[in-house]
Amino acid sequence: MTTGMRITTTTTMEATPMLDDFLVRAALAGLGVGLAAAPLGCLVVWRRMAYFGDATAHAAILGVALSLAFDMSIFTGVLVIALSMAMLVSTLSGKGYAMDTLLGVMAHSAIAFGLVAVSFVSGVRIDLMAYLFGDILAVGKTDLLVIWGGAAMVLVLLVWRWQALLTATLSPDLARASGINPERERLVLTLALALVVAVAIKVVGTLLIAAMLLIPAAAARPFARTPEAMALIAAVFGGVSALGGLQASLWFDTPTGPSVVCLAALIFLGASFIDLLRRGLSAQAK
Amino acid sequence: MTSLVELRGARASLGGREVLTGVDMTLERGEIVTIVGPNGSGKSTLMRLIIGAVPLQGGSLTRAPGLRIGYVPQKLQIDPTLPLSVRRFLSLPARVSDAAAAEALEHAGGTGLEQRQMADLSGGQFQRVLLARALLTRPDLLILDEATQGLDQPGSARFYRLIEQLRQELGCGVLMVSHELHVVMAASDRVLCLNGHVCCEGAPEHVASAPEYRALFGSGTQGALALYRHQHDHDHGVACDHDHDHGHAHHDHHDHGSHSDA
Ligand SMILES: Nc1ncnc2c1ncn2[C@@H]1O[C@H](COP(=O)(O)OP(=O)(O)OP(=O)(O)O)[C@@H](O)[C@H]1O
Numbered sequence: 091m092t093t094g095m096r097i098t099t100t101t102t103m104e105a106t107p108m109l110d111d112f113l114v115r116a117a118l119a120g121l122g123v124g125l126a127a128a129p130l131g132c133l134v135v136w137r138r139m140a141y142f143g144d145a146t147a148h149a150a151i152l153g154v155a156l157s158l159a160f161d162m163s164i165f166t167g168v169l170v171i172a173l174s175m176a177m178l179v180s181t182l183s184g185k186g187y188a189m190d191t192l193l194g195v196m197a198h199s200a201i202a203f204g205l206v207a208v209s210f211v212s213g214v215r216i217d218l219m220a221y222l223f224g225d226i227l228a229v230g231k232t233d234l235l236v237i238w239g240g241a242a243m244v245l246v247l248l249v250w251r252w253q254a255l256l257t258a259t260l261s262p263d264l265a266r267a268s269g270i271n272p273e274r275e276r277l278v279l280t281l282a283l284a285l286v287v288a289v290a291i292k293v294v295g296t297l298l299i300a301a302m303l304l305i306p307a308a309a310a311r312p313f314a315r316t317p318e319a320m321a322l323i324a325a326v327f328g329g330v331s332a333l334g335g336l337q338a339s340l341w342f343d344t345p346t347g348p349s350v351v352c353l354a355a356l357i358f359l360g361a362s363f364i365d366l367l368r369r370g371l372s373a374q375a376k
Numbered sequence: 377m378t379s380l381v382e383l384r385g386a387r388a389s390l391g392g393r394e395v396l397t398g399v400d401m402t403l404e405r406g407e408i409v410t411i412v413g414p415n416g417s418g419k420s421t422l423m424r425l426i427i428g429a430v431p432l433q434g435g436s437l438t439r440a441p442g443l444r445i446g447y448v449p450q451k452l453q454i455d456p457t458l459p460l461s462v463r464r465f466l467s468l469p470a471r472v473s474d475a476a477a478a479e480a481l482e483h484a485g486g487t488g489l490e491q492r493q494m495a496d497l498s499g500g501q502f503q504r505v506l507l508a509r510a511l512l513t514r515p516d517l518l519i520l521d522e523a524t525q526g527l528d529q530p531g532s533a534r535f536y537r538l539i540e541q542l543r544q545e546l547g548c549g550v551l552m553v554s555h556e557l558h559v560v561m562a563a564s565d566r567v568l569c570l571n572g573h574v575c576c577e578g579a580p581e582h583v584a585s586a587p588e589y590r591a592l593f594g595s596g597t598q599g600a601l602a603l604y605r606h607q608h609d610h611d612h613g614v615a616c617d618h619d620h621d622h623g624h625a626h627h628d629h630h631d632h633g634s635h636s637d638a
């Protein structure tokens with residue numbers, strides 16, 4: 091699927107010639123998503139919201155249908171739907187529903203309805219695979235701008251709210267006692283999640299966005315002693331996965347999105363192995 | 377001087393069940409007030425109501441403007457996926473200097489714990505770190521929900537001395553929950569006996585002899601209290617806002633009926 095994409099790319103030849111290379115654009119796009127998704131992923135992991143990420147990401151395909159139907163940019167459509175889904179889930183979880191089942195139902199229905207809706211809207215015009223698994227080699231300059239703009243917004247949001255987010259994650263009651271509203275922090279997180287989904291769909295696709303949130307964060311855990319360290323290490327792993335996965339997809343002629351996630355998974359495996367080894371050694375030392 | 381916290385007929389529900397029904401309470405600056413009551417009587421809920429974590433369903437809750445609260449929750453579960461050193465924990469939500477962190481830890485009896493992971497601490501060490509964090513905000517009001525749980529005997533004694541000392545240094549009010557009845561009686565200015573509503577309140581020795589209190593705790597606790605009472609057997613005002621057949625608690629009054637569920 092790599093060669094077909096190159097042709098559909100519309101490049102406007104002006105300024106920054108470096109960005110004219112589709113590989114450079116792909117690399118930058120992957121890097122942007124990897125860097126933004128990983129720290130957010132840490133929060134998702136700490137708060138046990140993995141399924142929440144899934145539901146939001148899967149709803150993105152509905153956003154694609156919406157964009158096609160109303161002739162909007164994919165980014166806008168996906169952002170709107172992801173935000174609605176995230177808010178809905180967030181509200182329901184606040185009301186104390188049995189979340190795991192409900193989230194599973196929502197995640198899977200979202201993708202099913204999304205696929206049906208897309209087929210209604212577009213007939214056979216579009217390549218569904220591109221939305222399910224990403225189409226990083228087809229990233230244009232505008233896409234790049236959107237991706238980096240979105241990623242920057244997410245990072246700014248997280249840095250700005252970091253202390254409050256962390257306190258609310260640790261304990262809503264501790265947050266309240268310090269005058270922090272945990273509901274507001276959850277809203278911040280919801281917004282950041284929707285943004286990441288909207289910028290990541292082009293890069294890794296609906297099905298694998300949640301993977302970019304979770305896997306680098308999980309891989310970073312054994313190496314971190316503070317939350318910040320974990321977020322930074324996760325960002326490094328995310329970035330490395332994006333770049334390495336892109337490279338690997340070129341070497342082995344494999345789909346890029348899944349290759350990126352495969353590399354992330356391998357890093358996780360390696361990290362878990364090192365952790366196990368270290369524990370074994372420290373147990374022996376005793 | 378305005379009160380730190382004032383509750384009037386405060387009600388709160390959890391999971392659709394009314395847990396607090398019409399609680400009246402005031403807390404002044406520099407005052408140490410202890411809440412006692414059986415398990416499930418709403419003590420923690422009352423604390424959470426005051427910090428704003430539980431919504432008020434009726435009545436009123438007034439906090440002094442700009443009130444800074446140091447809160448030690450009854451339990452705090454830290455997700456194992458969250459790496460958190462003691463030093464980092466002390467800097468939540470407001471970043472504090474190393475010197476301030478070390479001082480707070482020393483105050484709370486947790487010197488040198490900075491680099492340890494929160495998840496690796498013993499129960500008592502964890503409690504000390506929680507207390508250290510609560511002190512760092514330079515609170516006007518310390519809210520301690522069973523803060524001495526898991527502390528060893530000297531640790532617990534030291535804790536109550538520290539509370540007394542803090543009250544003098546910071547002039548802060550202290551509101552605590554404790555099941556260590558004998559210690560509580562010696563360490564508090566005022567005791568509030570809670571069972572969904574305020575059964576009785578007042579100076580410790582009076583609450584100890586109030587029938588409402590005995591109905592809840594039985595007379596078994598009297599042994600531990602006797603010593604204290606004999607030393608302090610002079611009159612304080614006691615308010616038993618309970619419309620039973622008596623308006624005041626009398627020392628010679630014995631158990632009558634029970635108050636069980638409110
Ligand atoms: N999140 C919750 N949802 C529903 N009910 C709750 C919740 N938390 C507490 N309750 C109920 O509210 C009542 C009061 O609980 P609370 O924790 O305030 O008691 P407590 O006096 O602190 O008890 P303990 O001495 O065991 O700490 C209990 O009956 C409890 O079951």
Ligand SMILES: [Mg+2]
Nearest residue numbers: 419420421450
């Ligand atoms: Mg309690």
